[in-house]
Amino acid sequence: MHASLDFAAEALPPRLTLEQCRQQLQAADLSTGERVQWLYRQGLLWVRAGQFEAAIASSDQALALQPEAALAYYPGDDGSADLGVPSGCPLPSKPLLTVFPMPHLAKILVYPIKSLDGVGVTQAELLAGGALTHDREFALFDYEGNVINAKRTKKIHTIRSEFDLAGRMVTVWRQGESVGLPAQSAYRRRFNLDQDRGALATWFSDFFGYPVLIQQDLHMGFPDDTHASGPTVVSVATLEAVASWFPAMTVEEVRRRFRANLEIEAAPAFWEDGLFVESGELVPFQIGAVTLLSSNPCQRCIVPTRNPWTGDRLTKFQKDFNANRSRTLPPDVVPARFNHFYKLTTNTQVPASEAGKSLRLGDPVQG
Numbered sequence: 007m008h009a010s011l012d013f014a015a016e017a018l019p020p021r022l023t024l025e026q027c028r029q030q031l032q033a034a035d036l037s038t039g040e041r042v043q044w045l046y047r048q049g050l051l052w053v054r055a056g057q058f059e060a061a062i063a064s065s066d067q068a069l070a071l072q073p074e075a076a077l078a079y080y081p082g083d084d085g086s087a088d089l090g091v092p093s094g095c096p097l098p099s100k101p102l103l104t105v106f107p108m109p110h111l112a113k114i115l116v117y118p119i120k121s122l123d124g125v126g127v128t129q130a131e132l133l134a135g136g137a138l139t140h141d142r143e144f145a146l147f148d149y150e151g152n153v154i155n156a157k158r159t160k161k162i163h164t165i166r167s168e169f170d171l172a173g174r175m176v177t178v179w180r181q182g183e184s185v186g187l188p189a190q191s192a193y194r195r196r197f198n199l200d201q202d203r204g205a206l207a208t209w210f211s212d213f214f215g216y217p218v219l220i221q222q223d224l225h226m227g228f229p230d231d232t233h234a235s236g237p238t239v240v241s242v243a244t245l246e247a248v249a250s251w252f253p254a255m256t257v258e259e260v261r262r263r264f265r266a267n268l269e270i271e272a273a274p275a276f277w278e279d280g281l282f283v284e285s286g287e288l289v290p291f292q293i294g295a296v297t298l299l300s301s302n303p304c305q306r307c308i309v310p311t312r313n314p315w316t317g318d319r320l321t322k323f324q325k326d327f328n329a330n331r332s333r334t335l336p337p338d339v340v341p342a343r344f345n346h347f348y349k350l351t352t353n354t355q356v357p358a359s360e361a362g363k364s365l366r367l368g369d370p371v372q373g
Contacts, residue, residue, distance in 0.1 A: 109371040111293055112242055112271035115261075116141040118199070119176070119220075120228045121155040122167045124265065129366040132296065135226025136235035136356035138267055138365070140171055142227035144199070146210055147219045153228070154210075154218060156309045160317030165213065174199045178209060181315055234301035236354030237267035237365075243275040248350070251330045252323070262314035264306075266351045268293070270371050278352040279303065279336050281373060282343045288355060291373020296363045298356060300373075303349040310350075324348055 115124040120142045130138040146154040156162050164181040179194045197206040203220050210218040221228075229235045242257075249260045261269075270277065281289050281300035288299035311323040331347035 109241075109270055109273040109277070111268060111365060111367055111369040111371060113269035114138070114365060114367060115265070115267055115269075116171075117265060118143050118169050118171070119167065120145040120153070121162050122165055122178075123169075124262075125169045125171065127171070129364050130237075131362065131364045132236075132356055132360055133225060133227070134358070134361040135223075136354075137227040137229060138237050141237070141267060142229060143224065144220055144222050145228040147221055149217050149219065154214065156312070157307050159214070160312055160319070161214065163312060163314060163317035176206070178206075180213070231301075231304075231353050234353035234355050236298055236301075236356040238265075238304060238351045238353055239268045239270065239278055239281075239298070239300075240264070240266040240351040241270045241273040241275060241277040243273060244278065244350070245269070247275040247334065248327070248330075251326060252320070259314060263310040263312075264350055265309075268365065273371065276334060276336050279339045281352055282340055284340060285342060289373070291371070293365055293371050294369030296360050296365055296369075298354045298360070301353045301355050303343055304351045304353050306348045306350060 114127050114130050116127060116130060116138050117124045118140050125140075127140075130140070133139060148154060152158070154162065166179050166181055168177045169175070175196060176199055177194055177196045195209055197203075197209070199206070207218050207220045210220070226232070226235050245257050245260045245264070248264075249255050249257045278300075281291060282303060283289055285302075288301060290297050290299055292298075308319075310327075312319050328347040331350070335344060335347070
């Protein structure tokens, strides 16, 4: 990231004419994407100051550089809710400006009990082992030490769960039961994850029909890839593209099938594929104040082929997915990283220096 693109400061940029703006950009050592981000940020600062002519000049320059990224923005009565314009500022009657959304963190999902439902959070701290706090903190095991997850049994898909992370509570029930019933009933059972772990294990034992143990890991959780134990990353546009490959499949269903931790908005479909280089090399990228290392595209198992609520398998899912994935693979990816196409989302590693830092919704993404 160039020093001139540090957007942390909120000071107004110098007033520039359209020609001065063009000259400054031509002299700067910036990529097209960086120039667009620079202009977008400058335009928003002018909007907040009520200097709409300057804002429109910035957005016009951004539009000329990258027209395919443009979204027409029409303000409300005073525009203050969306762009931070002080209430009462006069706004032009025509569309205010063309907004270029910067890639940013739009969703954080953690899965407190491995293979069960996830929960969205507004921020998440990174553990020393690389995982997000609460993500796969618990896992189910049989008495022989074998993990009980969706790879092993499709029955686990029919367990529904709701988490109160602050209260350390979980409510569990079977899919199709307890509709409209209170949290504690014959069907819905509520447990404290610390104090009621034995009773919760008994509930799972009754559900599966054999004894179940619950284990906890506060260092790394229970990731599938222990060599890349950081949060998994995907763009929202990627999920939307995959949903379009299957009739009647929603983005929410794709989200539940692939279970990524971090979703990036305003990045193109399969943006995350560009984070890979040759095998064995790690690519740093930034989300807010956190540096992550892109490790490898996540190789998929049987789980995404199943309906995330019922466990029923879509027989042609993997075949159709592979065909579409091959067709839409970005041209600049490293081919060696895709020896087959049943891969989606990015696995990451977390440098030791990042432990204790937090990711927050809205954090800008650079990489």
